[in-house]
Amino acid sequence: MSLPLTEEQKKKIEANRQKALARRAGKLLAEQPQSTGSASSFAASPSQSKQGPSQNFSRGPSKPKSHSVLFGQQNLGNSSRGDQRPHNSHHYQLSTPEQVQRIWKNQEMPTACPNQGPPNQTTLSGLSPPLAQGPPNVSSQQLFGCKISQGHPQASCQTELTSDANTTDELLVKAKSSQETPASSSSQPTSDLELEARTAKPSTSGQNTSDIHEGRLQEKLGTSPQKAVSSQKGLCVREGERFSVKIGYNAELLAVFKSLPSRIYDPTTKTWNFSLTDYSALLEAAQRLHTVTLQPLAGVDGSSGGQIGLPSAPSLAFVKGRCMLISRARFEVDISYSEDLIALFKQMDSRKYDVTTRKWNFLLEDHNKLITRARSLPQVQLEPLPKTVTLAFSSQLEKTSLCLTADIPEADLSEVDDKLVSNLMPFQRAGVNFAIAKRGRLLLADDMGLGKTIQAICIATFYRKEWPLLVVVPSSVRFTWEQAFLRWLPSLSPERINVVVNGKGCLTAGLVNIVSFDLLSKLERQLKTSFKVVIIDESHFLKNIKTARCRAAVPILKVAKRVILLSGTPAMSRPAELYTQIIAVKPTFFPQFHAFGLRYCDAKRQHWGWDYSGSSNLGELKLLLEEAIMLRRLKSDVLSQLPAKQRKMVVVAPGRISAKARASLAAAAKEMTRKITKEQQKEALIVFFNRTAEAKIPCVIEYILDLLESGREKFLVFAHHKVVLDAITKELERKHVPHIRIDGSTLSADREALCQQFQLSERHSVAVLSITAANMGLTFSSADLVVFAELFWNPGVLIQAEDRVHRIGQTSSVGIHYLVARGTADDYLWPLIQEKIKVLGEAGLSETNFSEMTEATNYLYKDPKQQMIYDLFQKSFEEDGTDMELLEAAESFDPGSASGTSGSSSCDLGDTLDESSLSASPPTKRRFEFFDNWDSFTSPF
Numbered sequence: 001m002s003l004p005l006t007e008e009q010k011k012k013i014e015a016n017r018q019k020a021l022a023r024r025a026g027k028l029l030a031e032q033p034q035s036t037g038s039a040s041s042f043a044a045s046p047s048q049s050k051q052g053p054s055q056n057f058s059r060g061p062s063k064p065k066s067h068s069v070l071f072g073q074q075n076l077g078n079s080s081r082g083d084q085r086p087h088n089s090h091h092y093q094l095s096t097p098e099q100v101q102r103i104w105k106n107q108e109m110p111t112a113c114p115n116q117g118p119p120n121q122t123t124l125s126g127l128s129p130p131l132a133q134g135p136p137n138v139s140s141q142q143l144f145g146c147k148i149s150q151g152h153p154q155a156s157c158q159t160e161l162t163s164d165a166n167t168t169d170e171l172l173v174k175a176k177s178s179q180e181t182p183a184s185s186s187s188q189p190t191s192d193l194e195l196e197a198r199t200a201k202p203s204t205s206g207q208n209t210s211d212i213h214e215g216r217l218q219e220k221l222g223t224s225p226q227k228a229v230s231s232q233k234g235l236c237v238r239e240g241e242r243f244s245v246k247i248g249y250n251a252e253l254l255a256v257f258k259s260l261p262s263r264i265y266d267p268t269t270k271t272w273n274f275s276l277t278d279y280s281a282l283l284e285a286a287q288r289l290h291t292v293t294l295q296p297l298a299g300v301d302g303s304s305g306g307q308i309g310l311p312s313a314p315s316l317a318f319v320k321g322r323c324m325l326i327s328r329a330r331f332e333v334d335i336s337y338s339e340d341l342i343a344l345f346k347q348m349d350s351r352k353y354d355v356t357t358r359k360w361n362f363l364l365e366d367h368n369k370l371i372t373r374a375r376s377l378p379q380v381q382l383e384p385l386p387k388t389v390t391l392a393f394s395s396q397l398e399k400t401s402l403c404l405t406a407d408i409p410e411a412d413l414s415e416v417d418d419k420l421v422s423n424l425m426p427f428q429r430a431g432v433n434f435a436i437a438k439r440g441r442l443l444l445a446d447d448m449g450l451g452k453t454i455q456a457i458c459i460a461t462f463y464r465k466e467w468p469l470l471v472v473v474p475s476s477v478r479f480t481w482e483q484a485f486l487r488w489l490p491s492l493s494p495e496r497i498n499v500v501v502n503g504k505g506c507l508t509a510g511l512v513n514i515v516s517f518d519l520l521s522k523l524e525r526q527l528k529t530s531f532k533v534v535i536i537d538e539s540h541f542l543k544n545i546k547t548a549r550c551r552a553a554v555p556i557l558k559v560a561k562r563v564i565l566l567s568g569t570p571a572m573s574r575p576a577e578l579y580t581q582i583i584a585v586k587p588t589f590f591p592q593f594h595a596f597g598l599r600y601c602d603a604k605r606q607h608w609g610w611d612y613s614g615s616s617n618l619g620e621l622k623l624l625l626e627e628a629i630m631l632r633r634l635k636s637d638v639l640s641q642l643p644a645k646q647r648k649m650v651v652v653a654p655g656r657i658s659a660k661a662r663a664s665l666a667a668a669a670k671e672m673t674r675k676i677t678k679e680q681q682k683e684a685l686i687v688f689f690n691r692t693a694e695a696k697i698p699c700v701i702e703y704i705l706d707l708l709e710s711g712r713e714k715f716l717v718f719a720h721h722k723v724v725l726d727a728i729t730k731e732l733e734r735k736h737v738p739h740i741r742i743d744g745s746t747l748s749a750d751r752e753a754l755c756q757q758f759q760l761s762e763r764h765s766v767a768v769l770s771i772t773a774a775n776m777g778l779t780f781s782s783a784d785l786v787v788f789a790e791l792f793w794n795p796g797v798l799i800q801a802e803d804r805v806h807r808i809g810q811t812s813s814v815g816i817h818y819l820v821a822r823g824t825a826d827d828y829l830w831p832l833i834q835e836k837i838k839v840l841g842e843a844g845l846s847e848t849n850f851s852e853m854t855e856a857t858n859y860l861y862k863d864p865k866q867q868m869i870y871d872l873f874q875k876s877f878e879e880d881g882t883d884m885e886l887l888e889a890a891e892s893f894d895p896g897s898a899s900g901t902s903g904s905s906s907c908d909l910g911d912t913l914d915e916s917s918l919s920a921s922p923p924t925k926r927r928f929e930f931f932d933n934w935d936s937f938t939s940p941f
């Protein structure tokens with residue numbers, strides 16, 4: 001109990017109170033006898049007593065009397081503008097920049113505050129990270145190592161705040177003298193000086209610093225430091241509907257924490273947090289602990305006694321929050337309750353209150369007005385929308401259009417080849433309009449298979465006057481792009497297209513230059529002048545700035561006038577992956593990654609640096625990207641415009657076929673053109689067919705790996721030769737890609753189970769299937785892509801195989817990719833298939849038209865020998881029994897053998913496979929189940 005004060009004591013107290021230290025006052029309070037319970041009231045803002053989470057506060061018995069005032073004010077003027085998030089509020093702040101600098105110089109510890117500038121950037125509010133509360137089951141010894149480093153495992157035991165010690169000590173001495181009497185807890189308001197003294201000792205663990213100072217103080221006073229260090233200081237910090245306690249490890253307090261029902265331990269900040277309903281109980285329990293002094297929530301008194309005659313909390317209430325975009329037209333304010341702010345909100349004509357989120361939202365045109373007026377409220381700190389957002393939506397900020405979609409004008413495409421323009425589907429035309437409205441800089445992120453290629457060619461052609469054009473693509477699709485240019489731009493002569501095939505190629509040899517990512521990084525130094533128009537296919541390949549491909553592409557994109565990025569999966573797992581693509585399109589958007597990371601990657605400071613792997617404010621990010629950079633349509637959005645099946649001929653890179661494989665192919669082709677017996681010719685054809693399989697393996701694997709890297713999750717790969725099936729499965733195993741395999745050796749009983757396994761799999765999955773053994777009777781409708789690694793001479797079988805995914809249960813448009821390698825048997829098989837389909841179509845037996853994909857394949861049969869081979873193919877595959885011979889040859893083909901139907905060693909297969917992948921497999925039970933099922937030529941739908 002306090003003794004009555006004499007007049008003289010009161011005067012002395014009044015004189016010194018202005019310089020008293022908060023810590024000392026807290027200590028004195030902790031030493032006061034506890035009062036008995038009575039009904040508590042929240043002395044914080046009146047608003048809190050009327051509305052908001054505080055309405056739910058449980059009312060508890062008596063509380064410490066002056067904590068909330070002594071610690072309740074913060075030096076608001078020093079708050080960093082970026083420091084908006086309640087859970088990052090800082091509790092010890094310095095009064096002057098000089099103090100800040102002095103302290104910072106002595107402070108090497110990284111902070112845990114995500115609201116700071118980039119790593120190593122010194123800012124005021126970074127000075128006081130939350131005190132580390134010992135995690136469960138971790139002793140203080142383990143956690144802190146030594147006393148001074150308490151609060152942060154990284155803290156140096158040598159930490160000393162020498163530079164400001166004199167100033168602080170002086171204040172402490174004065175404070176001490178003022179506290180010689182119990183009147184130090186008197187009812188006078190806390191002065192600025194007192195606050196200054198209190199806040200002049202920031203540290204990573206508040207307590208450490210103050211302990212040092214108090215230790216010095218005790219030394220100066222010749223008293224024992226025992227008392228000064230006996231009580232551990234901490235404080236409560238409001239975080240929306242909850243509050244956290246920032247304090248070093250204290251076993252007794254930890255036991256209290258664990259007794260509270262709403263407790264949550266946050267391992268990132270190493271603090272405990274609680275529901276406000278447990279606030280009174282916690283303060284009361286902490287009050288009983290002699291080893292702990294807890295600063296209550298700013299402006300809130302959870303006790304019955306409340307304040308010790310000091311001004312009540314309304315004037316101390318302080319709220320921080322920020323604006324978030326919630327649609328093209330509106331933004332929302334995310335902030336805790338403030339009566340003044342609500343009054344301001346109510347002045348806004350466009351105000352709306354969302355009862356679900358319990359937040360207010362406004363038209364964008366009210367944004368600037370609201371922010372300006374909120375700045376005049378001293379206890380409100382409202383962060384505006386980021387500059388990038390306000391710039392992107394500047395027209396709405398001036399005057400909000402209520403239109404929820406941007407008005408995109410129709411582009412004039414009269415200069416673009418009519419063949420292309422007239423073939424654009426309506427949504428593709430809209431995509432081209434969007435791109436041109438964005439002046440040729442965009443990320444076209446349409447779902448896979450929606451025809452990004454045709455749109456990109458159209459957009460690039462709109463800027464044809466600025467060509468030469470650079471097209472950077474995954475290596476496996478270089479020739480597919482060449483085909484697409486030839487197909488859609490008849491005005492472009494084939495010689496003007498330059499596909500760079502190796503490191504000796506020239507990047508600028510054509511009007512259209514197509515290069516792989518990897519070759520670009522080798523050849524980019526060739527560039528003397530910049531490309532003004534650049535297309536990047538699968539632009540998510542650039543997601544990691546540290547990769548060679550990204551380092552090569554980004555400088556080219558920076559200087560290009562038009563940048564057309566294409567990706568069906570621009571970010572596969574986290575927003576951070578979008579960053580390079582965003583700055584490639586708009587370098588002025590978030591020029592520093594850290595700002596992007598703070599807002600959209602939930603950036604968190606860890607002991608090793610910043611962690612940007614999270615995600616935050618995704619709704620706003622999506623709106624921002626869609627407004628300024630990105631166009632994304634899903635298949636489901638445009639399904640009515642899509643055909644049920646979209647076939648694509650993928651010309652696989654001939655460069656991948658090794659010289660030796662090519663030589664053996666040429667030898668086999670030559671053999672077929674010799675005047676030999678029918679039997680010999682057939683044998684030569686089988687060799688040619690087998691050599692084709694062997695030669696295609698590296699290209700096939702490259703293509704499959706590119707698909708996986710592009711985010712294709714589930715697809716079917718059909719092949720015919722066992723050696724191809726083996727190589728694919730081996731590679732998938734090596735890459736740990738889940739897959740199933742069904743071939744001639746799979747038992748009937750297992751087929752359905754494997755099929756179900758694939759159907760139900762939610763992750764990546766590839767079904768590796770034999771064309772002949774798995775082309776019918778199985779349903780794989782959970783996939784929407786089929787890849788034919790090899791061609792098969794019987795189109796009926798191919799279409800049956802396609803229909804494993806295109807069947808009842810399929811809700812999407814299905815993509816079919818035929819991998820075709822030039823200079824192989826595919827040169828003959830492909831037209832053979834087309835020819836057969838044509839005949840069937842004429843007979844009304846097929847709606848399928850393969851030829852629509854192959855208009856540009858006019859390289860065939862310029863040579864009479866090629867015609868001879870084609871004739872042989874035609875004859876052989878029409879004769880009864882040939883199928884069986886070819887099938888058996890495919891099954892038993894062993895690339896390592898020296899027989900007439902094999903020959904070269906496995907090292908002929910190119911540079912992506914190791915020898916063992918092609919080793920002969922044990923004999924298997926043959927099972928050729930296919931037969932012509934002409935019914936399947938008509939769509940089941």
Ligand SMILES: Nc1ncnc2c1ncn2[C@@H]1O[C@H](COP(=O)(O)OP(=O)(O)OP(=O)(O)O)[C@@H](O)[C@H]1O
Nearest residue numbers: 423424425448449450451452453454568646647648
């Ligand atoms: N307007 C069109 N007319 C005819 N065919 C089209 C049209 N649009 C797309 N296609 C065809 O659809 C198939 C898929 O197109 P494309 O390869 O451009 O898709 P994508 O969006 O790039 O897919 P992915 O992301 O998988 O690469 C191709 O065979 C293409 O020729």
